[in-house]
Structure formats: C-alpha cells, structure tokens
Amino acid sequence: MAKCDVCGKDENMPYNCRHCGGTYCADHRLPENHDCSGLQNWNDPQGVFDSGFDDDVNSGGSTSRASSLADKVPIDTGPGGPLAYFRGNATYTFLALIWLTFLGQWITLLVGGQSLHQSLFVLSSSNIEYVWTWVTSIFAHSPVNFMHIVGNSIVIFFFGPLVERYVGSKKFAILFIVSGVLAGLGQVGISAAQGDATAVLGASGAALAIMGVLTILNPDLKVYLWFLIPVPIWLLTAGYAFISIFFLTGATGGGGIAHMAHLVGLVIGLAYGQYVKQNRNVSAPNRLEFGGGGGPGGPGGPGGPGRGRF
Numbered sequence: 621m622a623k624c625d626v627c628g629k630d631e632n633m634p635y636n637c638r639h640c641g642g643t644y645c646a647d648h649r650l651p652e653n654h655d656c657s658g659l660q661n662w663n664d665p666q667g668v669f670d671s672g673f674d675d676d677v678n679s680g681g682s683t684s685r686a687s688s689l690a691d692k693v694p695i696d697t698g699p700g701g702p703l704a705y706f707r708g709n710a711t712y713t714f715l716a717l718i719w720l721t722f723l724g725q726w727i728t729l730l731v732g733g734q735s736l737h738q739s740l741f742v743l744s745s746s747n748i749e750y751v752w753t754w755v756t757s758i759f760a761h762s763p764v765n766f767m768h769i770v771g772n773s774i775v776i777f778f779f780g781p782l783v784e785r786y787v788g789s790k791k792f793a794i795l796f797i798v799s800g801v802l803a804g805l806g807q808v809g810i811s812a813a814q815g816d817a818t819a820v821l822g823a824s825g826a827a828l829a830i831m832g833v834l835t836i837l838n839p840d841l842k843v844y845l846w847f848l849i850p851v852p853i854w855l856l857t858a859g860y861a862f863i864s865i866f867f868l869t870g871a872t873g874g875g876g877i878a879h880m881a882h883l884v885g886l887v888i889g890l891a892y893g894q895y896v897k898q899n900r901n902v903s904a905p906n907r908l909e910f911g912g913g914g915g916p917g918g919p920g921g922p923g924g925p926g927r928g929r930f
Contacts (some may be wrong), residue, residue, distance in 0.1 A: 622634040622643050623643070624643065624644050624645035624647075624648055625642045625643050625644060625648075625654065626644060626645075626648040626653070626654050627645060627647070627648060629645045629647075631643075631645045631646075633782070635649035635785070636785065636786060637649070637651065637654065637656055642654060642656075708784070708789055709789070710780075710784055710789040710790075710792050710793045710796070711776060711777070711780030711781050711784050711792070712777075712781075714759075714776065714780070714793075714796055714823075714826075715773055715776055715777060715780075717759050718759045718761070718769065718772070718773060718776075718823060719769070719773070721741070721756070721759040721760050721761075722760070722761055722763075722769055724741075725737060725741055725760055725761075725763050726763060728740060728741070729763060738819070739753075740752075740753070740756060741753065741756050741757060741760035741821060742757055742760065742819045742820070742821050743757035743804045743805075743808060743819065743820050743821065744808065744817070744818065744819030744820070745808050745811060745812050745816075745817050745818055745819070746817060746819075748808060754801045754804060754805065755797065755800075755801060757800075757804050757820060757821040757822070758796075758797065758800035758801065758804065758821075758822070758823050758825070758826060759823065760821040760822070761821060761822050761823070762821065762822070768822060769822075772822060772823045772824060772827050775827040775830070775831065776823065776826070776827055776830065779827075779830045779831060779834055780792070780830055782834060783795070783830050783833045783834060786833075786837065786896065787833075787896060795826075795829060795830075795833070795888075795889075795892060796826045796829070796830075797826075798888070799825050799826050799828075799829035799884075799885045799888040799889065800823060800825045800826040800829075800885070802825070802884055802885075802888060803824070803825020803826070803828075803829075803878075803880075803881035803882070803884040803885040803888075804820050804821075804825060804878075804881060806825075806880050806881060806883075806884035807820045807878040807880045807881040807884075808820060809880075810880045811880075818878075820878045820881060822878075822881075824878070824881055824882055824885065825881045825882065825884060825885030825888075826885060827885070828860065828882050828885035828886040828889060829885040829886065829888045829889035829892070830889060831853065831856065831857055831860075831886070831889060832857065832885070832886045832887070832888065832889020832890040832891075832892070832893055833889045833890075833892055833893035833896065834853055834893070835853050835854050835857040835889070835890065835893065836889075836890055836893025836894050836896075836897055837893055837896065837897060838853070839852065839853065839854035840852050840853075840854070841853040843856065857886065857890075860882060860886065861883065861886060863879070864879035864880070864882045864883045864886075865879075865883070867879045
C-alpha cells in the first residue's frame with residue numbers, strides 16, 4: 621500500500637513516474653496531473669515522455685543511443701505510431717510471442733518433424749552451438765504439456781506488469797531475456813557436468829526472475845491463490861527455492877523439471893531486485909489476487925512442470 625503524493629489516497633497498485641520519481645494514484649499518474657518536473661521539457665521535439673522500450677530521451681540537445689537507433693527504424697516509433705501500443709507493454713508483447721511461438725512449434729512439428737523443431741526451438745547439450753535456441757527456447761514450451769505454457773503465462777501476466785512498471789520496459793525486457801538465457805544455459809551446464817544429455821525450453825527462468833524481483837521489493841506482497849488463500853510472495857519464492865535445491869541435491873532426480881534453470885532465474889531476480897531497491901525509491905502493492913489452477917504454488921505454477929526436459 622502506498623499513498624499518492626498529490627491527494628494522499630492509498631493505492632494497492634501505485635504508479636511511479638520515471639521522470640520525477642513520485643508515487644501517484646490513477647487520477648494523478650499523468651505528468652500534467654502531478655506537476656511533474658519534466659513538464660519543463662514538454663516542448664522538446666522528441667517528446668520527453670516518449671518512453672517505453674527506449675527509456676532514454678533527448679534532453680538539453682543531446683541525442684541518446686536509443687533515440688538515434690529509433691530514428692533509423694523505417695516505422696514511426698513515436699507515441700502516435702503503430703508501435704505505440706508496445707510502449708509500456710513489454711510484458712504482454714512477450715506473452716504474445718510465447719503463444720505465437722507455441723503455434724509455430726506445432727506447425728514446425730507437423731511440417732518438418734521433431735528434428736527441425738529441435739533445431740529451431742530447443743536448447744540442448746547436443747546443439748549448444750545453435751545460439752538462436754538460447755533465445756527461442758525461452759518462448760517455446762512443451763507441445764505435449766499444455767499446463768507448461770499456461771502456468772508460465774499466468775505468472776508473467778500477473779507479476780510482469782508490476783516489475784515492468786518499477787524498472788521500465790527496456791530494463792524489463794533485458795531482465796526477461798538475460799534471465800531466460802542464463803537459466804537455460806545453467807541447466808544444460810549442470811547436466812553436462814553430471815554427464816547427462818539434456819534439452820530445455822520454457823520461460824520458467826524468466827518467470828522466477830520476475831518473482832525474485834518482487835520478493836525483494838515487497839516480500840510481504842499477498843498473493844491470493846484461487847482468490848481464497850493469502851500467501852506472502854516470499855513464502856512462494858522460498859518454497860520454489862527449497863524444492864529446486866532438494867531435487868538438485870537429492871537422489872530422487874528432477875522428475876523432468878529443470879530445477880537449476882529455476883534457481884538461476886530466481887537468483888538473478890533476487891540480485892536485480894536488490895539493485896533496484898538500493899538505487900531507486902520504489903513502492904510496491906501489498907496484495908495481489910492471483911487465481912486459477914496455474915498460479916504460484918498451484919498445479920503448474922511458475923514453469924508448469926518447469927523448463928522441462930524435452
């Protein structure tokens with residue numbers, strides 16, 4: 621729970637202005653509604669509030685790297701252009717890519733078979749040199765286990781926008797990709813060290829990184845499982861960490877679940893959350909209703925069965 625800096629209203633999901641750093645309710649979230657210090661640059665040709673994937677903006681006549689790159693794109697990337705929807709919506713963009721990739725997986729399996737699918741979407745110890753699979757494997761999910769993609773999608777849908785709001789779309793996108801890649805490589809690496817051949821796919825590493833960030837920013841964030849059971853997010857995070865460590869160190873095996881990928885993603889999220897907390901004054905909501913069978917702690921929580929071995 622946070623108070624609006626203008627009217628003092630308590631907000632479960634406050635808005636943090638990335639230009640002045642204030643905390644506001646829905647009525648005062650727009651810069652012109654809270655006397656934002658950035659308003660003095662409103663007449664800047666590039667638009668001081670033209671943020672999103674390119675969080676850096678022109679100021680004082682200087683040109684940022686992000687702005688110069690955006691100028692080279694033959695599409696209007698401004699707030700009124702066709703890409704405007706994706707500004708501030710990296711979470712939903714990634715969700716769309718996950719489901720489009722899932723459709724592409726089925727088309728590939730039907731047209732090209734298992735071998736082509738493996739080469740395009742699955743990160744494995746046998747094709748580690750296929751660097752594109754480092755990324756495509758994040759968005760791909762098990763075609764034979766529907767709860768795999770559903771579980772990850774639910775976690776990203778509910779938790780992703782909160783993290784994106786705190787850190788900005790560009791940093792959120794970097795966190796998602798980097799944590800996903802390192803999680804997959806971590807799973808392949810530990811399996812190779814154990815003398816096992818493995819293959820991984822799924823966004824569980826990125827999903828656990830998102831949970832890790834929120835755990836640091838507000839460990840007492842209440843998640844209502846199935847809209848009934850209040851559980852603090854730190855308990856969910858600790859539970860996933862315990863389960864992953866147990867299976868990694870025990871003799872029972874991973875059960876087809878990439879537990880090292882979970883741990884790597886979670887550690888990255890916790891570390892980045894600590895960085896954000898130390899360098900920015902952020903406020904997080906203290907309650908989140910989270911229903912459905914694929915929620916954290918429910919059947920197919922983050923990762924469904926995890927970044928499963930294929």
